[in-house]
Amino acid sequence: MIKRTSQALTAALGFALLLSVQACKKVASDDLKDTVPYHQQYIVDYNKNTNKTSASAQFRVRDASGSKVDLNNGAGVTANSKSPSALQLVPGVYSWTFDGLVDVNFELTKNSGKKLVNSVAKRDIGEIAFPSSFPTAVSKSSGFTFNWAGDGLASGETLTVKITGTPSSASIDPNIEKTVTSGQVTISPSDLEKFAPGTITVSMERRKNLVLDVNDDTSNGDIEMTIKTEKETTLN
Structure with missing residues (x-):
């Protein structure tokens, strides 16, 4: 059993290495x-x-x-x-x-x-911004919401909100990433439970894919656009 497990692990590592080599070729x-x-x-x-x-x-x-x-x-x-x-x-x-x-x-x-x-x-790509009413301090036990400012999401656009900060324990990764489909962003208490009190950073990234203006004969490709902004607040 140990031998078969070792062989399977070796094969898996070999396949991963092959994919890595092909990707970097x-x-x-x-x-x-x-x-x-x-x-x-x-x-x-x-x-x-x-x-x-x-x-x-x-x-x-x-x-x-x-x-x-x-x-x-x-x-x-x-x-x-x-x-x-x-x-x-x-x-x-x-x-x-x-x-x-x-x-x-x-x-x-x-x-x-x-x-x-x-x-x-x-x-x-559409505009993205934090509202003037964005809170300067938020409660870990209550969470918070805000309405982002800018143009409504167009077809093919996505909006991602990320939260980073100090973990409440060295053994966990508290970073949060959420996809937003409406004008309101909701950060729940469960989103914040792994963060230690202090400064957290909320970032918003709007993404859109465009078609090329000019293909190279039969090949195609793509253009990816993002616009980002971030703001800090204090977690109590």
Whole structure:
């Protein structure tokens, strides 16, 4: 029995390693034929608290499950005419940070010289904000509610509320994440029971997916937008 369990564990670990290797597999763009299309993925994240826009791009061979493409030897991608950060925190993912909440214009140049332009406008996603009546202190035993301010959720948009803070015990993770479908956010006493009294942070993230402006031949892709804001309150 112990031997069979060990063999099963080894097989499971081997499969997980295989998936990890496949997920991280990259191919140099100049090793691909000019006719090979790229699956394009762009992400634009607006942070209202820092007043900054983060953007990223990655490309895969043919579809979302293909190998990541390492752009080289004349191929490259810019956002608002800027080259990506030289530091790739995730291999094959190109990233930028801009001051302000700005529109982002991505331009992919393939080794063949072909150019693909996809743009994201700030107006493409609805506004999100905390109300002026947001409480400066809340009761752990009572919970609290608030109505978020901004445009109603459009088709394809989601709103997530997260709460972070100090755990009441070192052995638990109290972080809370809730999907909101209406204009009101309700934080119940059970949501707060694992937090220690003190400062908690409530964050709201609105998310929307858009179709590409320009596909690369038979391949498609997507654009993901988020807009975030957060506020602190005191938990008593």
